[in-house]
Amino acid sequence: MTLQLQSALLLRKQLKELSKHPVEGFSAGLVDDENVYEWEIMILGPPETLYEGGFFKANMTFPKDYPLMPPSLRFVTEMWHPNVYPNGDVCISILHPPGEDRFGYEDAGERWMPVHTVETILLSVISMLSSPNDESPANIEAAKEWRENYPAFKKRVQRLVRRSAEM
Amino acid sequence: MEDSSEHAVVVKFRSTGKDFNYNFDPAQLTVRQLKERLTTKTSIPADSMRLVYSGRVLKDEDTVELYGVKAGHTIYVVKIAANRAAEQAANASTTTTATSTTATPTTLPSTRGSNNVSGNPFGANLFGFGSGLDPDVMRSVMNSPMLRHLLSNPEIVRSMMMQNPTMRQMIERNPEIGHIINDPSFIRQTMDMARNPELMREMMRNNDRALANLETIPGGFNHLRRMYHTLQEPLDSAGRNNDQLSEIANQRLAQLLNVESPPEGQINSTPLPNPWAPRNNNLQTQVGNPFANIFPVGVIPLSNQTPFLTSNSSRNQSPHSSIRSSTSSPSTSQSTNNTTGPGQSSNNSPFPIPGMPMPADPDFIRRLQQTAERLFSHQYTTSQQSQRPNSYSTSMFNPNPLLMTMQSPFGNASPPAPQQNTDPPQTRFRDQLRRLEEMGFHDQALNIRALFAAGGDVTSAIDWLLQNLN
Secondary structure, eight states, X not given: OHHHHHHHHHHHHHHHHHHHSOOTTEEEEESSTTOTTEEEEEEEOOXXXXXXXXXXXXXXXXXXXXXXXXXEEEESSOOOOTTBOTTSBBOOGGGSOSSOOTTSSSOGGGSOOTTOOHXXXXXXXXXXXXXXXXXXXSSHHHHHHHHHOHHHHHHHHHHHHHHHHTO | OOOOSTTOEEEEEEETTEEEEEEEOTTTOBHHHHHHHHHHHHOOOGGGEEEEETXXXXXXXXXXXXXXXXXXXXXXXEEOOSOHHHHHHHHHHXXXXXXXXXXXXXXXXXXXXXXXXXXXXXXXXXXXXXXXXXXXXXXXXXXXXXXXXXXXXXXXXXXXXXXXXXXXXXXXXXXXXXXXXXXXXXXXXXXXXXXXXXXXXXXXXXXXXXXXXXXXXXXXXXXXXXXXXXXXXXXXXHHSOOOHHHHHHHHHHHHHTTOOOOOTTSOOOSOOOOTTSOOOTTTTTSOOOTTTTTSOTTOSOOSSXXXXXXXXXXXXXXXXXXXXXXXXXXXXXXXHHHHTOHHHHHHHOSTTSTTOOOSSOHHHHHHHHHHHXXXXXXXXXXXXXXXXXXXXXXXXXXXXXXXXXXXXXXXXXXXXXXOOOOSOHHHHTHHHHHHHHHTTOOOHHHHHHHHHHHTTOHHHHHHHHXXXXX
């Protein structure tokens, strides 16, 4: 009970903070005003990247024991990026549950820590858009194309960006 | 223009590069109407304007009220590119030419791969191509019709190469290279490689493998070394301008790091110097404060008042913002550096060496700095304290490992010894208490006990509180 209260309070506070002092690059709100655990995010494609000019909609779902456990982030807009699963789930290390990685890829410091906020997460996502990490790709096809056939990758992303702006 | 009805609210707008306020009644306006009003403010036509609020793109036909816009909130104004169609057409044509040229040479590695690797160990690298050049740029350059025409004539390429004096000298010394260059098919192949990054990468991989194989043969290492000296080194310097400045800079850096170039003809077996290692010899008077060069003396409040605990609410006044501003522009940091005098600063900062690149992108540095700042303030209140519950220290230059790595390129850092804190718990834990309060723990006495038990770490304190509440 107290724990739920804590996460809800924390999330409300972050939301209030973000609507008053927005951060460059994204805009955040609730899907349903009654449920503070479901957020709606609009990521504006970062300038001077392939994703520039795109409007990428994503849903962020927080667990009840936030901030001890990380939220999950899923793009609703179609996405083509090495670190985004074909179903839209975002794969970045800070969104992985805390503790050591059993594959030895990331150490605890790179993974989720309770000090992360919506803002730090989304800034990581925006930086991910500008520089994909193809070492542990979530979307193998996209990573392969990014590495081996960059023009095709670029073309595909530009098509997505165009489509996302025509809403 | 602006509404003056009683329901009107002031809403902030953020457009690229500028913010402004606009006063209107959300119930009265549709998004479309709002856009039309904003065109005068932003000079973006309503058709290519998008409004983003609360994670949503506002739709033209809805009223603004529907999105729950409230006073003081911010709406993003984004311009979308209008001439998409033209752009698209241009892109399509360039990509088709690219694919058509990449299609032709792909058969090459299989047919002549084997003899090429042995005959031309420096294949892909011969003209210095592929080193430090963006393959995309390279390709577009190589695809320009004029250059293609030029390079399709081996004669021209050869004369171009012979014009470089270092190259000519080398060819005179090593007639076998002259043969390679005289072979038109070789030149054509190299051009193909430069055009096609896939092929180039493949060739480089083959090269690496060939060299590695060579190295395992007895005596192979010596052979490789000879090859390097006779071919690769002169080739590299032929590709570069003989830049006296960089030579001098290199020498000064070597001097600074106390390294000597190895005697001619011997293998350099000394370990690479660590540029960030503390240098004891002439530095003992200065405690290597990483910020010493950045701040004019006296800006840093080194009192027992923790800047962090008090300044979270007023972060703008924290000393970090000045760090950020000074590192964000290379010129300021350099100028503050210089005020300490060239002799002094060259001891503990790599900046003043002429010709030495500054950590290049100021924007990148600023972003690093911001992340560091954020992490720093967070880590400070959590992990730092849990590590040292008793000597919960107040000096802002705590040996925070993250910040140290961030800052170390700007000077060599050894933190001053942490000071013992004697403040009462209310002051000491003020920030944590406030956070606990915000999370719904209102019993201050209990909170203090929890923080003591957790050594100041909020998360652990919450755990403690929850356990003791149930």
